[in-house]
Amino acid sequence: MSNLPRYSxxxxxxxxxxxxxxxxxxxxxxxxxxxxxxxTIKSNMILQPLFKIKNKKDVCAGKIFAATLPDGGxxxxxxxxxxxxxxxxxxxxxxxxxxxxxSLLSLDGSSIVGSAGPELLKNGKPxxxxxxxxxxxxxxxxxxxxxxxxxxxxxxxxxxxTRVWVITKESDSPGTAQQVIGGKxxxxxxxxxxxxxxxxxxxxxxxxSPVVNQNGKLIGILIGGAGQSIFLHPAITMLTQLKAxxxxx
Numbered sequence: 684m685s686n687l688p689r690y691s692x693x694x695x696x697x698x699x700x701x702x703x704x705x706x707x708x709x710x711x712x713x714x715x716x717x718x719x720x721x722x723t724i725k726s727n728m729i730l731q732p733l734f735k736i737k738n739k740k741d742v743c744a745g746k747i748f749a750a751t752l753p754d755g756g757x758x759x760x761x762x763x764x765x766x767x768x769x770x771x772x773x774x775x776x777x778x779x780x781x782x783x784x785x786s787l788l789s790l791d792g793s794s795i796v797g798s799a800g801p802e803l804l805k806n807g808k809p810x811x812x813x814x815x816x817x818x819x820x821x822x823x824x825x826x827x828x829x830x831x832x833x834x835x836x837x838x839x840x841x842x843x844x845t846r847v848w849v850i851t852k853e854s855d856s857p858g859t860a861q862q863v864i865g866g867k868x869x870x871x872x873x874x875x876x877x878x879x880x881x882x883x884x885x886x887x888x889x890x891x892s893p894v895v896n897q898n899g900k901l902i903g904i905l906i907g908g909a910g911q912s913i914f915l916h917p918a919i920t921m922l923t924q925l926k927a928x929x930x931x932x
Contacts, residue, residue, distance in 0.1 A: 703779040720848045720863045723899030728850045729861050729892060731788040732761055735800065737781050742766075743788065745891035746851060749831040750901055752795040752922070752931040757833050759785065759824040760921070761891035762906060763807035766822070769889050775807030778822055785824050785833075786878075790852050791859045797831075799824040806928050810906050810916070816874045817906045817916040821924055834893050837900035840919050841871050847902060849876060849913070851892035853885050866913070876903045883910050 684850040732747040744765040751757050765772045766782070773781070783802020801824070831845040841847075845868040852861050866880040879895070894915055903915030925931045 718846075718932075720816045720865070721895060721897060721899035723834075724848065724863055724895065725848060727830065727832050727863065728834065729790070729852065730796065731790060731792055732765075732830060732891070733760075733786040733788050733795070734766070734782055735784040735786070737783060739781075740905065741786070741844060743792065744888070746889055746905075747785065747787065747830045747891055749826060749833040749849070750893070751833040751835050752925065753836060753838060754932045756931055757826050757829065758803075758925070758930065759787075759826045759829065759831075759847060760893075760904060762904065762916075763804075763808035763820050763822050763823055764906070765890060772809040775805045775819075775822075778802055778807060779805045782822070787829075788858055796903070797829055799826045799829070803930060804928050806924060810914075812875075812907075814884065817876075817914055818874045818920045819906065820906055820916045821921055823925065823930060825930075834895060834899065834901045836918050836922055837896055837898070837902050838919070838922070840873070841876055841902040841917065842866055843868050843870055843894065845871075845896055845902070847894050847896055849878075849880075849889075849892055849894050849905060851889040851905065853889065854887040857887055871917065873917060874919050876917050878908075878913045878915065880908075880911045880913060884908070 729746045729748050733743045747761040766778045782802035786795045787797035804823040808823050810817040810820040849864050866878045869879050870877040894903045896902050901918045906914045
């Protein structure tokens with residue numbers, strides 16, 4: 684197990700995780716969307732995952748969050764591309780076989796505040812951004828009880844022009860508080876959602892951060908990006924993936 688696998692220069696740029704920090708209103712057609720983040724965003728939405736790996740050192744990478752599925756189940760979710768062995772990306776089956784659980788660390792990494800495991804999703808896979816495909820870049824841990832406030836899934840496809848917020852923490856942000864930062868969807872498909880953020884961002888250690896819409900519903904999981912652009916695994920495709928593996932109805 685090591686850091687991110689050896690992708691191309693373009694893919695490495697995109698698969699680094701992102702945090703963002705400015706808000707601005709936007710108008711889509713005749714509908715004015717609020718520049719204020721949803722009131723449903725609480726102060727305890729994300730943590731740092733410390734993955735427990737068979738016969739390997741524990742690995743801390745990215746962010747993790749809790750999500751409530753339409754059938755009421757609660758899972759901890761983050762990205763599959765955070766897992767690698769000998770600098771090579773792992774398949775979902777390999778991750779499920781090797782990851783025995785996850786500890787939840789405070790955002791400054793100073794304390795363990797929870798745990799879950801083992802990893803359950805066998806059909807996960809790293810993003811293929813040369814092909815513009817983030818679908819499949821997901822791992823899941825069942826969580827019957829968590830210190831995190833879960834986010835509910837948006838069950839309709841997200842559209843271009845939608846105002847969204849990333850819940851994350853940039854590595855250079857002081858303290859232990861999460862950041863809630865705005866942006867706007869510029870393009871969306873079943874494989875990838877593109878978002879233009881309100882400012883340039885520092886790219887580091889925020890893969891796996893949840894992205895929500897004006898109603899506070901999950902529209903995607905942050906995969907990576909560069910400058911003011913970020914890329915998401917769409918929530919609607921995440922649901923399809925979880926259903927295909929029998930983790931939800």
